[in-house]
Amino acid sequence: MGTKNIFNEWGIIITLLLIALPIIVASILAIVKAKAIIKNYLEKKEQERFNNYVKDLTPIEVEKLEQRKRALEFALSNNELSGETTPIDNKGLIDNVSEVETLRFIEQKKKSQPRPYIEPELSKLIIWYLGCATFWLLFGTTVGEYLGIKFVAPDVDHYSWLSFGRLRPVHTNAVFWGWASLAMMGLAYYVIPRVSNVPIASIRTGYRSLILINVSVVLGSLFLMAGINNGGGEYREYIWPVMALFGIGVFISLRNFFKTIAKRTTKEIYVSNWYIISAMMFLLVIAVVAYWPSWQTGLGETVVQGYYMHQGVGMWFMLFNLGLMYYFLPQQLNKPIYSYSLGILAFWAQILFYTLIGTHHFIFSAIPWWLQTVAIVGSAGMIIPVVAGTTNFLMTFKGSWHKLSGSYTLPFYLIGIIFYFTGSLQGTAEAFRFTNLVWHFTDFTVAHSHLTMYGIICFMLWGFIYTIVPRLTGKEPPQITVGAHFWLALIGLLFYTFPLMYGSTLRGLMWMEGTKSFIESVELMAPYWLWRAIGGSLMWLSHILFAYNFYVMVKRKDKITVPTSPIDILKAKQEMDTQAQTN
Amino acid sequence: MEFFDNHKKLFRTALGLFVGLTLIVAIRPAINNQNNNAPLPNYEPLSEQAYLGKKSFIANGCVACHTQQVRNVDMDKIWGNRPGIAADYAGITRTDFWRNTATLMGTERTGPDLTNIGARQPSMAWNLLHLYQPRAVVGKSIMPAYPWLFQIKNKVGKDEVEVVVPDAYRKGINGKIIASQEALNLVAYIQSLKQTQLPNGKAPMEFLYKKKESPTGKKGSTLNLPDGKLLYTNNCMSCHQANGEGLKGAFPPLKGSPIVLGDNLELYVNIIMLGYDPRPEYATMNAVGTDNNLTPEEVTAIINHERTSWGNNAKKVTTEEVKKIMDFIKITTKK
Numbered sequence: 001m002g003t004k005n006i007f008n009e010w011g012i013i014i015t016l017l018l019i020a021l022p023i024i025v026a027s028i029l030a031i032v033k034a035k036a037i038i039k040n041y042l043e044k045k046e047q048e049r050f051n052n053y054v055k056d057l058t059p060i061e062v063e064k065l066e067q068r069k070r071a072l073e074f075a076l077s078n079n080e081l082s083g084e085t086t087p088i089d090n091k092g093l094i095d096n097v098s099e100v101e102t103l104r105f106i107e108q109k110k111k112s113q114p115r116p117y118i119e120p121e122l123s124k125l126i127i128w129y130l131g132c133a134t135f136w137l138l139f140g141t142t143v144g145e146y147l148g149i150k151f152v153a154p155d156v157d158h159y160s161w162l163s164f165g166r167l168r169p170v171h172t173n174a175v176f177w178g179w180a181s182l183a184m185m186g187l188a189y190y191v192i193p194r195v196s197n198v199p200i201a202s203i204r205t206g207y208r209s210l211i212l213i214n215v216s217v218v219l220g221s222l223f224l225m226a227g228i229n230n231g232g233g234e235y236r237e238y239i240w241p242v243m244a245l246f247g248i249g250v251f252i253s254l255r256n257f258f259k260t261i262a263k264r265t266t267k268e269i270y271v272s273n274w275y276i277i278s279a280m281m282f283l284l285v286i287a288v289v290a291y292w293p294s295w296q297t298g299l300g301e302t303v304v305q306g307y308y309m310h311q312g313v314g315m316w317f318m319l320f321n322l323g324l325m326y327y328f329l330p331q332q333l334n335k336p337i338y339s340y341s342l343g344i345l346a347f348w349a350q351i352l353f354y355t356l357i358g359t360h361h362f363i364f365s366a367i368p369w370w371l372q373t374v375a376i377v378g379s380a381g382m383i384i385p386v387v388a389g390t391t392n393f394l395m396t397f398k399g400s401w402h403k404l405s406g407s408y409t410l411p412f413y414l415i416g417i418i419f420y421f422t423g424s425l426q427g428t429a430e431a432f433r434f435t436n437l438v439w440h441f442t443d444f445t446v447a448h449s450h451l452t453m454y455g456i457i458c459f460m461l462w463g464f465i466y467t468i469v470p471r472l473t474g475k476e477p478p479q480i481t482v483g484a485h486f487w488l489a490l491i492g493l494l495f496y497t498f499p500l501m502y503g504s505t506l507r508g509l510m511w512m513e514g515t516k517s518f519i520e521s522v523e524l525m526a527p528y529w530l531w532r533a534i535g536g537s538l539m540w541l542s543h544i545l546f547a548y549n550f551y552v553m554v555k556r557k558d559k560i561t562v563p564t565s566p567i568d569i570l571k572a573k574q575e576m577d578t579q580a581q582t583n
Numbered sequence: 584m585e586f587f588d589n590h591k592k593l594f595r596t597a598l599g600l601f602v603g604l605t606l607i608v609a610i611r612p613a614i615n616n617q618n619n620n621a622p623l624p625n626y627e628p629l630s631e632q633a634y635l636g637k638k639s640f641i642a643n644g645c646v647a648c649h650t651q652q653v654r655n656v657d658m659d660k661i662w663g664n665r666p667g668i669a670a671d672y673a674g675i676t677r678t679d680f681w682r683n684t685a686t687l688m689g690t691e692r693t694g695p696d697l698t699n700i701g702a703r704q705p706s707m708a709w710n711l712l713h714l715y716q717p718r719a720v721v722g723k724s725i726m727p728a729y730p731w732l733f734q735i736k737n738k739v740g741k742d743e744v745e746v747v748v749p750d751a752y753r754k755g756i757n758g759k760i761i762a763s764q765e766a767l768n769l770v771a772y773i774q775s776l777k778q779t780q781l782p783n784g785k786a787p788m789e790f791l792y793k794k795k796e797s798p799t800g801k802k803g804s805t806l807n808l809p810d811g812k813l814l815y816t817n818n819c820m821s822c823h824q825a826n827g828e829g830l831k832g833a834f835p836p837l838k839g840s841p842i843v844l845g846d847n848l849e850l851y852v853n854i855i856m857l858g859y860d861p862r863p864e865y866a867t868m869n870a871v872g873t874d875n876n877l878t879p880e881e882v883t884a885i886i887n888h889e890r891t892s893w894g895n896n897a898k899k900v901t902t903e904e905v906k907k908i909m910d911f912i913k914i915t916t917k918k
Contacts, residue, residue, distance in 0.1 A: 165644025
C-alpha cells in the first residue's frame with residue numbers, strides 16, 4: 001500500500017484540482033485589479049509628457065493652434081430652433097450625473113444603492129445582531145489565533161483557563177454560535193420581511209432571541225474555560241442548559257419568521273425563505289437529537305456525534321447561507337436568479353444527501369460498516385446540490401462580470417461561491433476510504449473546515465453585511481479598508497490551509513508507511529504549523545479591519561455636507577420649516 | 584404549484600423528510616447500537632479514582648488531540664492489538680446529570696492514540712513528569728504542560744508523591760514538586776486504558792489495507808532483524824531518552840550501563856520483559872516487553888541497538904539466545 005503512488009487515487013486527484021481552483025480565481029482577480037492600476041499609471045505618464053510639450057510651445061505655434069481651434073469651434077448656436085426659453089426636464093430623465101474627478105490611486109467603486117424604506121426599529125435590531133456577531137468574530141478568532149501560536153510555542157502560558165484543550169472549543173463554539181449564527185439571523189431579519197413584502201411580526205422577539213444567544217455564548221465560553229463541558233463531542237461541548245438557551249433563541253425567532261411568512265402579501269414563497277426556515281427547523285431537530293440522553297450510551301453517542309457535527313455545519317450554516325445568497329446575489333447584480341428550479345432541486349437534494357453523511361467522520365471505526373458506506377454514498381451524492389447551486393450562482397453572474405471590478409461587495413460573493421464548490425467537493429473526496437486513510441486524524445480536517453466555514457460562510461456573510469449595512473445607515477465603509485480586509489482574509493486563508501494540507505498529507509503517508517515513530521510525525525508538522533500561525537495572523541488582522549469598517553458604517557458621524565441635489569435642498573428647507581413651526 | 588405556495592405544507596414536508604432521514608441514519612442505529620452491545624466478559628469498569636481521572640481528562644479537553652479508537656486498518660496496529668469493536672464502548676454511560684456520555688473516540692491525532700496507553704506506558708513516574716512538563720521527557724512534544732495539577736511543598740508528606748523534575752524545567756522552584764490528587768487520578772485513568780481481551784477462542788477482526796510484505800533489512804543486516812532504532816523510539820525512548828542518557832533522578836542511563844554492556848543477557852532480557860525496581864533513586868520500570876507483546880526478534884533488535892549506540896560498543900546478541908531466555912520466562916511466569 002505504502003509504495004503505491006497516491007496520485008493514482010481519485011480522491012487525491014480531485015482534491016488537487018479543487019485546491020487549484022480558488023488560486024486561479026484569486027489570481028485572475030488580482031490580474032484584473034493590477035491591470036486597472038497599471039493603465040491608470042500609464043495614463044498619468046502620458047499626461048506628464050504632454051505637459052512638457054505644452055510648456056515648450058512657441059507663440060507662433062500657439063497662434064496656429066488658436067486659429068485651428070476657432071475653425072473647429074465654429075458651430076451653430078444650437079438654439080436656432082428652440083429660441084431662448086429655459087429647458088425643463090419634466091420627467092426627471094437626467095439624473096445621477098457623475099463628474100470626472102482627478103486621477104485616483106484607488107479605483108472608485110460603486111456606491112451602495114438606496115433601497116426601499118426599512119423601519120428604523122428593524123434597522124436598529126439588525127445592526128445589533130451584526131454588531132454582536134462582529135464582536136464574537138473578533139473574540140473567537142483572537143482565541144483561534146492564540147491556539148495557532150500554541151502549536152509553535154506550547155509553553156507560552158501555563159494557566160489552566162487558557163490551556164489548549166479548554167480553549168479549542170471556546171474558539172470553535174464562539175465563531176459558530178456567536179459570530180456566524182448571529183450574523184445569519186440578523187441578515188434573515190432583513191431578508192424575510194423583504195421577500196414576504198410585509199413588516200416583521202415582532203421586533204421585540206428579535207431582541208429576546210439576540211439576548212438569549214449572546215448569554216448562551218458568554219456562559220458557554222466561561223464554562224469551557226472553567227473545565228465544564230459536555231464530554232468531548234466536537235461543537236457539542238456546551239452543556240445542555242447552555243445549549244438550551246441557544247435553542248430557545250433560535251426557536252422564538254423561527255416562530256417570528258414563520259408568522260411573518262404566513263401573512264405575506266406575495267403569492268409564492270421565495271426560495272430564500274425555504275432555505276432559511278428549513279435551516280432553523282433543522283437546527284432545532286439536530287440539537288434535540290444531539291442532547292437527548294436516551295440514545296447516547298456507548299457507540300450510540302458516536303453515531304449521534306457524527307450526525308450532529310455534520311448536520312450542524314451543513315443544515316444550519318450552509319443551508320441558511322444559501323438562502324441568504326438566493327436573495328442577495330440577484331439583488332447585487334440587479335437581475336433575477338438564473339434558475340429558480342435549480343434552486344429548488346438543490347434544496348431537496350441537499351436534504352436528501354446531506355442528512356446521510358454524518359458518519360463519514362468515523363470511517364473504519366467500530367460504527368456499523370453499512371452506516372459508513374451510506375455516509376460515503378451520501379457524500380458522493382452531495383455533488384448534485386453543490387453543482388446545481390454553483391451553476392445557478394455563476395450563471396446569474398454571467399453577463400455581469402464587469403460589475404465585479406467596480407464593486408466592493410461582489411468579490412466576497414464570488415470567493416464564497418468558488419469555495420462553496422471546491423470546499424464541498426473536497427469533503428466528498430475526503431470521504432472516500434483511501435483518502436480517509438491518508439488524511440483522517442491529521443490537520444487536513446482542520447484545513448478543510450477552515451476552507452468551508454471560513455471560505456464559504458464567512459466570505460458570504462461579509463459580502464452580505466457590506467451590502468446591507470450601508471443601506472440601513474446610509475454610510476459607506478472606506479473602500480481601501482474593505483479591499484484590505486478582502487485580500488488579507490483571502491491570502492491569510494490560503495497561507496493557513498495549503499501548507500497545512502501539504503504537511504498533513506506527508507504526515508498521513510508517514511503513518512501509513514509505519515517505519516518512523518509518531519513523534520517524528522509531530523516534528524514533521526512544525527514548519528506547517530508555523531505557516532498556519534502566519535496565515536491565521538493575516539486572517540485575524542483582516543477581522544480587525546472588518547470591525548473597523550463596521551464601526552464606520554454604523555457609528556461615524558457624517559461630515560457636514562451641503563445639499564446639492566434638488567431633493568436634498570427641498571428636504572433641508574422642509575426640515576427647517578417644520579423646526580420653525582415647532583419652536 | 585399550490586404545494587409550493589402553501590407555507591404550512593411546504594415546511595411540513597421539508598421537516599418530515601429531514602426527521603425521517605434522521606430516524607434512519609442517526610436515531611435508529613444509535614438505539615440499535617446501544618441495545619445490542621454489551622461489554623466484553625472480562626471488561627473491567629473504571630475504579631473510583633480512574634473515574635475521577637476521566638472527569639479531569641474530559642474537563643481539560645484532552646480529546647482535542649488524543650483519539651481513543653483503533654481502526655481496522657493496518658496503520659493503526661501500533662495503537663492496539665486488535666481493531667476496536669462496539670463492545671469496547673458499550674460500558675460507557677452518561678457522565679452525570681449535566682454531561683453527556685464520553686466515549687472520547689476523538690477526531691484528531693495531534694498526539695498519540697490512547698486506547699492502549701495503560702499497557703504501552705503505565706509508569707507512574709513517567710506520566711506524572713510528562714504531565715508536569717511534557718518536554719522534559721519528550722523534547723519535541725507540543726503537548727500543553729499542566730503545572731497547576733502539582734503543588735510546591737517543603738517536605739514530602741506521608742502518601743504524597745514527589746515528581747523529580749530535571750533542573751532545566753524547574754525554573755525558580757526551590758521546594759519539592761508534589762502531585763495533587765487530581766494528577767494522581769488522571770494517571771490512574773491513563774493506566775486503566777487497556778484493550779480488553781476478547782473471550783478465548785474468538786478471533787479478532789482483521790486489519791485492512793495490510794502492507795505488502797516487502798523484503799526488509801538493508802544489505803548485510805543481522806539476519807533480517809526489525810529496525811531496532813524504531814523499536815527503541817517507540818518503546819524505550821520516552822524514559823531513557825534519544826541520547827540514551829536517561830533523566831537524572833527518574834530514569835537510568837543506558838549509555839555505559841553495566842547491564843547493557845555486560846554479559847548477563849538473562850538479566851537484561853528479564854528487565855525488558857518483566858520490568859525492574861532494585862534502585863530507589865530511579866523510578867520503577869514496568870514490564871515493557873510483556874505489555875507490548877514484543878517478539879524475540881524485536882527484543883534482540885532493541886538489545887543490539889542499545890549495545891551499539893551512544894558510544895556503547897558491545898558484542899551483538901542473536902535471536903536464538905534471546906528466544907531461549909524468553910521461553911524460560913514464559914514458563915516461569917505462567918506458574
